[in-house]
Amino acid sequence: MASNSEKFSATNALTLAHSGLPENDAALFENMLEAWSRRRVGNNHRKKSISGDITIVREFTAFTNKAPWYWDEDDFDAWCEELGVARGLAPSSQRKYQGAIRIFLEYISNNVKFKNEVRRLYNITLKQICNEENCIPHVSEKELSNERRAFSHQQISIFFDAIDRSISEAARFNSKDLRPLQRDKVIFYTLYIGGLRISEGQGLNLESFEPNPAIPQFNDYGFIRVWGKGSRGSGKKFGQVPITHDGLPPLIDWYVKSVRPHFMMNADANENALFLSERGNRIAISTIEARFQHILRLAGLEGLGFTPHSLRHSSVTHESLRFSIEAVRRKHRHVYASTTQGYMHVPDSMVNDELNATIKAQIDMALDNSDNLKDKK
Numbered sequence: 061m062a063s064n065s066e067k068f069s070a071t072n073a074l075t076l077a078h079s080g081l082p083e084n085d086a087a088l089f090e091n092m093l094e095a096w097s098r099r100r101v102g103n104n105h106r107k108k109s110i111s112g113d114i115t116i117v118r119e120f121t122a123f124t125n126k127a128p129w130y131w132d133e134d135d136f137d138a139w140c141e142e143l144g145v146a147r148g149l150a151p152s153s154q155r156k157y158q159g160a161i162r163i164f165l166e167y168i169s170n171n172v173k174f175k176n177e178v179r180r181l182y183n184i185t186l187k188q189i190c191n192e193e194n195c196i197p198h199v200s201e202k203e204l205s206n207e208r209r210a211f212s213h214q215q216i217s218i219f220f221d222a223i224d225r226s227i228s229e230a231a232r233f234n235s236k237d238l239r240p241l242q243r244d245k246v247i248f249y250t251l252y253i254g255g256l257r258i259s260e261g262q263g264l265n266l267e268s269f270e271p272n273p274a275i276p277q278f279n280d281y282g283f284i285r286v287w288g289k290g291s292r293g294s295g296k297k298f299g300q301v302p303i304t305h306d307g308l309p310p311l312i313d314w315y316v317k318s319v320r321p322h323f324m325m326n327a328d329a330n331e332n333a334l335f336l337s338e339r340g341n342r343i344a345i346s347t348i349e350a351r352f353q354h355i356l357r358l359a360g361l362e363g364l365g366f367t368p369h370s371l372r373h374s375s376v377t378h379e380s381l382r383f384s385i386e387a388v389r390r391k392h393r394h395v396y397a398s399t400t401q402g403y404m405h406v407p408d409s410m411v412n413d414e415l416n417a418t419i420k421a422q423i424d425m426a427l428d429n430s431d432n433l434k435d436k437k
């Protein structure tokens with residue numbers, strides 16, 4: 061039976077030699093990385109993300125000068141100190157580095173083949189060395205201060221009013237920008253009402269909607285089915301987003317029946333993407349971002365730091381005034397309520413008005429009770 065090192069071609073010799081590990085250790089380590097990479101490709105991770113995480117794992121291996129089955133918590137703590145103190149990385153970057161090690165260890169320690177191989181060759185049980193105590197929390201207060209801002213109610217109205225005004229002008233002058241503007245309105249309204257990430261909106265298909273039995277008047281558009289961001293380094297995760305505004309279902313239905321067919325004229329007959337470019341392909345994220353900036357200029361809102369992700373922040377903020385924090389968390393598919401709170405940008409004036417209204421109501425109730433007691437006497 062061939063040894064692990066014999067499974068590699070000559071092109072891998074340089075990689076093994078520069079891993080800093082003994083030949084047999086390096087061969088098994090490379091097998092692990094290759095298998096992990098294939099698994100993540102199968103889970104729809106981006107190649108850039110996979111490559112970056114593999115680079116981080118190799119860096120940690122070089123730092124410890126040990127194969128993964130010899131890693132321990134002390135190694136991890138020393139490396140984290142190097143990242144935070146010596147290299148001065150931001151908390152978000154440190155978390156990314158830590159996350160790469162954690163998900164790599166999760167994979168190999170749960171892989172029966174690698175567990176058995178390490179136990180057979182080294183009499184060692186693979187283990188996870190990353191935990192809540194030695195990793196940076198999901199989100200820190202300092203990082204949240206740098207998050208993208210949300211539109212106010214007035215600003216979001218100005219934004220969509222600018223699209224409607226531009227659509228009217230384009231229709232009046234028979235402009236070629238008419239259909240793109242009509243499409244843009246539906247894209248950005250869907251991102252806002254659904255609280256979707258830009259990649260989730262871009263990835264929508266014709267069948268990405270289903271009825272909500274509790275709200276039959278929404279017809280086929282009661283829920284949005286999305287493949288969104290996973291947690292803890294996992295691949296894309298399926299989510300079902302309830303539509304909570306009655307204006308979105310008829311808008312999507314109008315787009316599918318009256319606008320999208322114009323984009324299908326240059327598309328493959330089997331094209332299933334909901335939002336298309338003028339060439340008939342699924343619209344690119346870069347195009348959505350460019351169109352968003354175009355609308356900001358039309359609305360006079362440029363230069364205020366808004367991005368398409370601001371629509372998701374706006375959705376969380378505005379929905380928090382209608383629903384409980386738990387309902388908002390579930391709709392926006394956050395694992396932690398603290399993450400949802402980090403997306404909320406409720407202005408001080410609104411909070412003060414709410415507090416004052418509550419206090420006034422309590423005072424009025426107390427005065428009413430006092431008057432009732434006097435009447436009884």
